[in-house]
Amino acid sequence: MVKLKKKVELEEISAASMSDIAFLLLVFFMVTAVFFVKEGLNIKLPRKNVPPTQVLRSNVFEINVSGDTVSLRNTSVGTKYYKSLKEFREELNKLEIPDLSQKLAIISTSGETKYGNMLDALSAIQLRGFTQVNVRKKK
Amino acid sequence: MIRRNKTNPSIPVSSMADIAFLLLVFFMVTSVLDSDPDLPIALPDVPGGEQLNKKVSNIYLSADKNRTVYYNSLRVPLPEAINNVRAKLATTPDLKVLIHADKDLTYNEVDKVFDMLKEAGALSISLVTQTSAGGGVKGN
Numbered sequence: 001m002v003k004l005k006k007k008v009e010l011e012e013i014s015a016a017s018m019s020d021i022a023f024l025l026l027v028f029f030m031v032t033a034v035f036f037v038k039e040g041l042n043i044k045l046p047r048k049n050v051p052p053t054q055v056l057r058s059n060v061f062e063i064n065v066s067g068d069t070v071s072l073r074n075t076s077v078g079t080k081y082y083k084s085l086k087e088f089r090e091e092l093n094k095l096e097i098p099d100l101s102q103k104l105a106i107i108s109t110s111g112e113t114k115y116g117n118m119l120d121a122l123s124a125i126q127l128r129g130f131t132q133v134n135v136r137k138k139k
Numbered sequence: 140m141i142r143r144n145k146t147n148p149s150i151p152v153s154s155m156a157d158i159a160f161l162l163l164v165f166f167m168v169t170s171v172l173d174s175d176p177d178l179p180i181a182l183p184d185v186p187g188g189e190q191l192n193k194k195v196s197n198i199y200l201s202a203d204k205n206r207t208v209y210y211n212s213l214r215v216p217l218p219e220a221i222n223n224v225r226a227k228l229a230t231t232p233d234l235k236v237l238i239h240a241d242k243d244l245t246y247n248e249v250d251k252v253f254d255m256l257k258e259a260g261a262l263s264i265s266l267v268t269q270t271s272a273g274g275g276v277k278g279n
Contacts, residue, residue, distance in 0.1 A: 043265070137250050
């Protein structure tokens with residue numbers, strides 16, 4: 001009896017499209033990913049028992065935040081009152097302050113002022129370019 | 140006349156899958172997962188905040204409008220939270236405290252925390268403002 005040998009064909013799965021799938025997934029996740037960026041106002045708290053430094057009165061800008069209203073006092077600018085923090089921000093940007101690196105901004109708030117308002121004033125001052133900022137609570 | 144064997148030109152794509160998977164692994168390894176505490180806090184919406192570096196060791200100190208304090212996302216009394224900060228500071232001196240405080244809190248409350256942090260020696264602080272989202276497909 002003659003035995004016929006059958007040709008054994010190996011079955012295989014085509015993996016040629018795997019790279020397409022991987023790239024498609026990669027592109028999909030890259031396009032749809034949303035990056036949440038946390039932002040914050042950085043401050044450095046003063047060390048304990050550091051002796052106070054003396055600053056020329058003309059270099060001091062006193063900003064008083066009370067509720068939504070703000071007042072600004074300086075020997076060269078005089079005293080200015082603002083009805084809202086938005087107005088304060090806008091007017092502060094218009095104000096010409098020479099030699100800003102020498103100036104000191106002191107934000108004073110009453111304890112009852114909202115934290116959000118204090119932060120708004122701090123952000124306006126930092127954005128204006130003040131590098132020396134002091135925050136204090138009115139007693 | 141000599142007959143040349145004609146071969147069809149083709150680009151080898153067998154290593155494309157490797158490249159794709161390498162990219163995938165790269166992004167998976169280098170991405171930093173956000174450990175942001177998911178708390179009901181209305182953060183102040185003010186401009187000018189600097190992007191926070193998540194690779195620096197951070198501690199989240201949060202307070203909602205009812206003055207409930209959270210250390211990372213764990214609800215704890217304020218003195219205990221400060222003690223935790225102090226303990227963490229002993230091992231990681233470049234620690235940054237991220238303050239998530241509700242915008243409707245009074246400044247009194249936040250000032251009290253500043254004083255306690257100063258006592259604990261945590262001087263590097265960031266007052267977290269509202270989160271901005273970037274990238275992704277924008278819906279209409």
